[in-house]
Amino acid sequence: MSPVFVIAAKDLKQRFRDRSAIVLGFVAPLGIAALMSFAFRGADRFHITVGVVDRDHGPLATAFASFMQNPALHGVVTVRTVPDEATARRLVRNGSLSSAIVVPPGFSAAASGEGATGTGATGLAVLTSVNSELGGEVSRALAGSFVNQVDADRLSVATAIAAGAPASRAAELSAAAAKLRVPENVVNEPIGSRPLKAVNYYAPAMAIFFVLFAIGFTARSFFSEERDGMIDRIAAAPVRPTTVLFGKALSVFAYGVASLATVLLFTSWFFGAHWGNPIGATLLCVAMVVAVVVLTALVIALARTERQAEGIAAIIVFGLALLGGNFVTISAAPAIMRRLALLTPNGWALRGFVDLTTGARGAGVIVQPLVAIAAFTLVVGVIAALLARRWAVR
C-alpha cells in the first residue's frame, strides 16, 4: 500500500478511536438536523386563526365574512366566527386566536353613507396580541384590503367635490363611483421553487461547521506527533515529507467527505430533505472539504505549538461559521452580512445548497460557488505554501 494511504489510514484510525471525530462528523450534525426537523415540523409555515365578530349584521358585514372565506386565503387563514368582542379578546389573549376583527354596529350603514362617516367607531377594529405580531399584521392587511374599495369610492366622491363638483351631485357621484373597481389589481404568480425548510438549510450548515473542526484536530495531531518525535522518525524512513502531508490531507478529505455525504443522505432519507442534482451536491461537498484541507495546512504553517494550532483553528472555525451563515439563516440577514458571507467558502457552499434545494436550474447554480470556493482554496493554499517555505528555510 502507498505510504500516503498508510498515513491516512493511521490518522483516521487514531481519530475514530478517540470518538470525538465520530461525534463531530456524524452524531452532532445528524442530531441537530433531527432536532431542527422535529422542532419545526408543522411550525415552519405561517398560518393564523382569525376570529370575526359581526356586531353589524348588515350587508357589508356579510360581504366581509365572504371575503375572509376566500379560498385563496385558506393556506394562510382559518376564520372562526366569535359571538362577541369580550370572547374574542379572551381568545386572542390566551392564544386560541392569532387576532380578531370586529365589525362594529352600524358599519354597513356608515360605510354606505347612511350613517356617521369617517370615525373610528365605524371602522373595522383588529384585536391583536403582542405574542402574534405577524398574525396582527396579516389581519390588519386583510381588513385594509376589504375597506380599500369602500374607501376608493368615498375618496372619489370627496375628490370630485373638492375639485369643484357641486355638493348637490353627491348622490349621483356616489352611484357612479360605486360602479368603479380599484384599478391596481394584485395577481399572485408562482415562480416554481421549493420552500427553503429549516432542515434543508441547517443540515448542510451544521455538517460544514462540524467538518471545520477537522482543521483543529488534524493540526493538533501534527504538532503532538512532532513533539513525540513521530515526524522525525517518519523523516528518517524512505518517505518524503510531501508523502506525510498528502497522507494527512487525505485523512481530512476522506473524513470530511464521509461526514458531509452521510448528513446529506440521512436527511434526504429520514427528514425529507431534497438536495437537487446529486452531482452538484457532491461537487459542493468535495470543494468544501478541499478548502478545509488547505485551511488545515494554513494552521499548521501558522502555528508553532499544539496549543497555538488549537487556538488558531478555533478562531478560523468560528470566524468562518459566523460570517458564512452556519449559525443563522443568512437569507434573513442584512445585505452587508449576506455580502460578507460570500467571502467564505462555507458561505458559498451554503448558497449552492440553498440553490439546489430550492430548485434553481442552470449550470451557474453550481459553477459559481465552485469557482468561488476554488479561488478561496487557491489563495489560502498559496499563503500556506509561502509560510511553510519560510518556516522550512528558517
Next chain:
Amino acid sequence: MTVLAIAGARARRIVRDRFALFFLLVLPVLVIVIVGAIASNPGTFRVGIVDLDHSALSASLAHDLADAHALDVRTYPSVAAGKTALRRSEIATLVQIPAGTDAALRAGRPVDIVAYGEHTNSDQQAAVAAVTSVIGAHGARVQAAAFSAAASGRSFATQLALADRLVSGASTVTVSSQSVDSASKVLPKGFDYSAPTMLVLFVFINSLAGGAAMIWTRQLGMYDRMVAAPVTPAQIVFGETAVYLMIALTQSLLIVLVGATVFGVHWGDPLAATTLVFTWALVGTGAGMLAGTLFKTPEQSTSIAPTIGILLGMLGGCMWPLEIVGPTMRTFGHLAPHAWAVDAWTSLLARNGTLADIRGDLLVLAGFAAALLVVATRRLRHVLAP
C-alpha cells in the same frame, strides 16, 4: 488560603491564554452582534420590488410600499434578480410593477401588478396579503383621481395631488388596531433578544469546554502532586469550583456590561438579573466540572462540549423562541436548563418581571446546579483519591 491559591493559579493560566480569552470575551460579543442584527425586525415581511415602469405613479407605489410599517422593502434591478432573492428566502414576496403602469392608469385602464409567491407557501401568501392591502390603498387614490378628472375636466395629475391631500382627512372607513395584552411570551427584538440568549448559550459552552483544562491538569499529574502536598481533596475541589464559577461570572458580567453600554440592552430588575446570572453561572460551573471529570482527553472535551452546548441551546430556546415550535418540543425543551434560564430572562426583559416572578425558574436552575455540582465533586474526589 489553599483554595484561593489553587483558584488563582488556574485563573492566571487562563488570563495568559489569548485563545481562551477570545472564546470568553470576543466570540460571545460577535455572536450577539450578528444574531441581534438578524433578529432586529422579525415583525415585518421582507418584500422585493422591481419597477419596470420608472414613472411617477410606479415610484409613488414603491414609496407607499416602502412606507408601510408591516413591510421591509428591498428594490431589485431585474425580475430575475428578484426571483432569485425570493427563491433563497431573502424576501417573502416580489412585487413587479409592469412597464406601462403609469400610462394605463392615467388612461383609466386597470393594471395587473404581479406579486410572486408560491401558492403552497403560507409565508409568501401572508406577505402577498400585506402587499395587496398597500397596493389597494394606492389604487384607491388613483381611482379617485381618474374619477375626479373625468367629473371635473381637470388633469389627472392635479386630481391625484388633490386625492393625496384628501386621503388623510377624507371620510374613509378606518381599520383600527388594539392590543389586548402586554405580557409577551417572547424576548424583545434585536439585542434584547440576542444578548440574554447568547449569555445563556456561551456561559454554558465555555464552562463545558473549560473541562479540557481540568483534563490537562490531570494528565500533567498536577492533581497527584497537589495531593502529595499538605492539600486535602476538598480544598482542590473547592479551588476548582471557585475558578469555574469565577470564569462563568466574569463572562456573564462582560456580556451584561457590553449589552447594556454598547447595545442598550435593558436587563430588567437588577436584583432578579443578578440572582439569575449567579444561578446560571452555578449551572455552568457544575456542567464544566462534570465535563472535566467525564471526558478522557482534552480533544473530547473541546470537541464534544460545543456540540452538547449547541444542542442543549437549540433545545432550550437560545437559537429560536420555544413559542414558535410545537407543544411537544416546547415540553421536551424544558429538559435543558437553558429553557428555564431563557424563560426567566423573558420574564425580566419582556414583562418587567421581578425576583418573585422568576423564583420558579430559579428554583429549577438551582436544582440543576446542585445536581451537577454534587455529581461533579463526587467524581473529582474519586479522581483525587490516592
